[in-house]
Amino acid sequence: MRRALALVGTGLLLTSCQRPAAEPPPSAVQRLPSPPESTLKDDALARAVRRGRALLAATRDSLPAHVGNALRCNSCHLDEGTRAFSMPYVGVYARYPQYRSRRAAVELIEDRINDCFVRSMNGKPLDPAGPDMRDIVTYLAWLSRGITVGQRIPGQGIDSIVPPLAGDSARGALVFVAHCVRCHGAGGEGARVPTSPGLYAPPLWGARSFNIGAGMARLRVTAAFVRTNMPFDAPGTLSPQQAFDVAAFVNAHARPDFEGKEGDWPRGDPPPDVAYRTRVARASPPR
Amino acid sequence: MEGDLGQGAVAFPTCVKYRRATVGRPTAAASRRSQRVVNVPVLDQSSVKQFLKENRDIRQIIEDRVNDCFKRSLNGRALNPAGRDMKDIVTYYAWLSRGTAVGARTKGQGIDSIGPFEGDKKRGATVFATSCTRCHGADGQGITIRSHPSLWAPPLWGPRSFSIGAGMARVRVAAAFIHRHMPFDRLVAPTEGQAFDVAAFVTGQPRPDFPGKEYDWPNGDPPPDVAYATLKKRAGP
Numbered sequence: 001m002r003r004a005l006a007l008v009g010t011g012l013l014l015t016s017c018q019r020p021a022a023e024p025p026p027s028a029v030q031r032l033p034s035p036p037e038s039t040l041k042d043d044a045l046a047r048a049v050r051r052g053r054a055l056l057a058a059t060r061d062s063l064p065a066h067v068g069n070a071l072r073c074n075s076c077h078l079d080e081g082t083r084a085f086s087m088p089y090v091g092v093y094a095r096y097p098q099y100r101s102r103r104a105a106v107e108l109i110e111d112r113i114n115d116c117f118v119r120s121m122n123g124k125p126l127d128p129a130g131p132d133m134r135d136i137v138t139y140l141a142w143l144s145r146g147i148t149v150g151q152r153i154p155g156q157g158i159d160s161i162v163p164p165l166a167g168d169s170a171r172g173a174l175v176f177v178a179h180c181v182r183c184h185g186a187g188g189e190g191a192r193v194p195t196s197p198g199l200y201a202p203p204l205w206g207a208r209s210f211n212i213g214a215g216m217a218r219l220r221v222t223a224a225f226v227r228t229n230m231p232f233d234a235p236g237t238l239s240p241q242q243a244f245d246v247a248a249f250v251n252a253h254a255r256p257d258f259e260g261k262e263g264d265w266p267r268g269d270p271p272p273d274v275a276y277r278t279r280v281a282r283a284s285p286p287r
Numbered sequence: 288m289e290g291d292l293g294q295g296a297v298a299f300p301t302c303v304k305y306r307r308a309t310v311g312r313p314t315a316a317a318s319r320r321s322q323r324v325v326n327v328p329v330l331d332q333s334s335v336k337q338f339l340k341e342n343r344d345i346r347q348i349i350e351d352r353v354n355d356c357f358k359r360s361l362n363g364r365a366l367n368p369a370g371r372d373m374k375d376i377v378t379y380y381a382w383l384s385r386g387t388a389v390g391a392r393t394k395g396q397g398i399d400s401i402g403p404f405e406g407d408k409k410r411g412a413t414v415f416a417t418s419c420t421r422c423h424g425a426d427g428q429g430i431t432i433r434s435h436p437s438l439w440a441p442p443l444w445g446p447r448s449f450s451i452g453a454g455m456a457r458v459r460v461a462a463a464f465i466h467r468h469m470p471f472d473r474l475v476a477p478t479e480g481q482a483f484d485v486a487a488f489v490t491g492q493p494r495p496d497f498p499g500k501e502y503d504w505p506n507g508d509p510p511p512d513v514a515y516a517t518l519k520k521r522a523g524p
Contacts (some may be wrong), residue, residue, distance in 0.1 A: 048346040054298035062298045078418055094389050097378040106378055110365035110369065129368040130352065131339050137348050149381060 011144040029228070029235050030084035032091070032155050035145045045138065049110035052139025055132055056081065056089070059121065063132060068122035069256070070190055075200075076120065076216060078229055081143065084155030085228045087215075091153040092139075093144035104266045109137060119213040122256045158224040162238045164273075165221055167248025175246040179231045179238065180204075188253065195233045205253030212276055213258025219273040251275060298448055302334035362495045372446070398463040401479045406458055406487025414477065414485040418470045419443075427492065432438040434472055444492030456513045463487035490514060508522025 040046035053061050057080060059072035074080055081089030103111075103202035110133055126133045147153060177186075183201035185191045190203035203209040215221045225242035229235050230284035238246070261276050268280040288372045347355075350373055350380040354365040383446035387393055416425075422440035424430045429442040440447040454460045477485065500515050507519040 044346055051298050058298060060337075064332070079423050097374065097381050106374055108374055108377055131346075134348050134351075138346050141389060145388075147389050148385075149387050149389060150385040161431075 022175045029079075029086075030155060031079055031082045032088050032145050032153070034082050034086055034090055039142075039145070045142075048135045048149055049137040050139075052135035052137070052142075053080065055136055056139065063126070066117050066121070067124045068124070069203070070200075071121050071202045071210060073116065073121075075202040076225070083229070085157070085159035085235065086225070087157060088155060089140055090143050091147050091151075091156050093140045094147045094149045094151060094153075095156075097190045097268060100266050101267065101269050106172040108142065113137070116214075119258055120210045120216060122209075122211040122214075122258075159228050160220065160224050161227055161243065164220050164222075164240055165244040167223065167244035167246075169245070169252045170241075172245035172247070172249025174247050174250075175238065175242045178204050179234075180246065183232055188250065191234055191262050199232070201232065205255050207256060209255050211256035211258040213264070217251060217255065218271065219244070219247050219251055219269070221273070222251060262267075290342055292490050299330060299335045299338050302331050302338050303328050304331040305329070306336070349380065352378070356453075358450075359497055360449045360455060362448075362450040362453075362497075398460060399467050400459065400463050402462060403459055403463075404480055404483040406462065406483035406485075408484070408491050410481075411484035411486070411488025411491075414481050415488050416476070418475055419485065422471055427489070437455055438471075440471065443489050444494050444496060448494050450495040450497040451514055452500045452503070456494065456514050457510065458483065458486045458490045459510070459512045459515075461490055466489045 039047055055186075056073035056077070059074075060067040060070070061249075076087060077083075077089055078086040081087075092112070093109060096112060097106050099105070100107050100112075108117075108128075110126075110128040113136055114128070117123050117125050126136075156221065176188075180188075181193060183193045184204055185201075187206075188204040188209075189206065190201050192206070193199040193201050218223065223240070223243040226247055226259050227236070227238060228238055230238065230243075262279045264270065264274070265278050266280050268278075270278050306329050307324055308327045345454045350366075350368040353373065353376055354368070357363050357365055366376075415427075419427075421433070422430065423443055424440075426445075427443040428445060428447065431439050449455050453466065460477070462482040462485075465486055466477055466479055469477065469482075469485075492519050501518045503509065503513070505519050507517075509517050
């Protein structure tokens with residue numbers, strides 16, 4: 001069965017086109033369709049799906065030995081991994097195994113999940129054959145039901161801002177004060193979201209945030225994520241320039257190191273916005 | 288982040304314990320009385336471990352399925368689920384499945400069940416002698432297939448064959464496989480009854496044990512053709 005975006009906001013389908021800076025913001029965030037709850041019977045598979053879903057929502061409480069900061073999986077994968085262009089979980093199961101240039105290897109979905117544990121959650125990898133990993137994979141498989149194996153669905157990953165802009169961290173500081181501190185705190189330390197008491201805005205830098213090896217530590221990734229999803233209570237209201245500025249401000253702060261980061265992109269093809277040097281240098285100068 | 292616990296409680300339904308805590312700031316006037324003592328739910332990690340132990344082996348990911356074959360059908364040892372070999376096997380499967388939908392059952396998957404009939408080993412031995420020995424050998428130990436020199440007919444019993452824990456050691460599975468695919472050259476097409484007869488003959492031969500087989504079907508729901516006793520008996524008749 002083919003899936004379509006549940007809700008198509010104006011402009012968001014033009015992702016591959018150049019977006020002029022003055023374009024009006026997207027009207028609403030989009031959610032990717034996921035299987036109805038009624039497909040979960042009271043059987044072993046459904047229990048695994050529910051447990052996997054809970055582990056991604058309560059990662060730190062459930063797996064304290066594997067999370068080294070104040071983030072959980074759903075801190076970045078918004079709406080329990082169903083929000084378009086918020087690195088949604090929906091469809092990911094159909095896209096693995098996959099070659100990934102950061103490790104220059106074919107990765108299983110378990111490898112991808114553990115990448116998040118060791119980088120974004122600055123913690124320790126799960127046992128790839130353990131019950132926690134199995135339940136997470138089972139949940140991801142359930143979320144991808146009906147999606148064609150190998151196919152990329154609209155809304156996956158992030159909505160990259162094309163062309164990339166230069167970010168100004170001084171201007172970004174002003175954006176941060178105006179739009180971000182009400183949830184993330186003046187020190188970026190994270191706090192409860194006032195409009196949604198059950199939610200928690202994660203720390204954006206410092207010892208309790210994601211480490212330098214996380215995708216979110218890359219300027220372009222952060223800017224695209226911010227542009228689509230932030231501010232949480234008014235997503236899409238920042239301009240691409242504001243998104244790049246505030247991303248530059250956030251990424252200018254100190255965060256945990258990622259040991260072995262210099263071994264990333266061993267073929268010498270790091271994206272231009274990686275915030276650290278890799279051992280195998282880029283063969284040709286970045287675009 | 289205590290707020291996460293609501294979801295943690297879903298992940299580990301029986302593992303929530305409560306700890307008493309005081310909330311509120313004592314004022315000068317009524318120092319301790321302005322404080323409330325509440326029960327704060329916390330996840331008890333030893334209960335979490337127990338929960339995981341009890342809920343083990345209820346779900347399989349594809350690596351588990353691949354390793355089942357290594358342990359049972361190939362009578363060997365499991366691959367490292369995170370190793371290069373497993374990754375490449377899983378990658379091949381994913382490539383083969385390109386274009387099929389996640390969760391959908393493709394036509395032709397599994398086996399084409401037949402019967403069930405009561406197989407007769409004696410009749411099966413006759414069928415075996417006429418239709419199977421030319422590839423599998425009179426002793427069932429496998430030889431190179433004459434019409435396909437690069438192929439090798441596997442041993443059907445004995446120490447070099449699949450273990451008792453393999454799906455192929457079940458008479459219904461073997462019969463369905465034989466009915467559809469054997470003899471390999473399809474010079475004859477066995478009837479369903481003949482397939483059950485020869486399956487009964489083959490599965491009735493000695494083969495490697497599968498240690499721990501008695502723990503299979505821990506919910507007490509083994510199929511009727513499993514060739515060994517399991518500890519958890521079927522509830523019904």
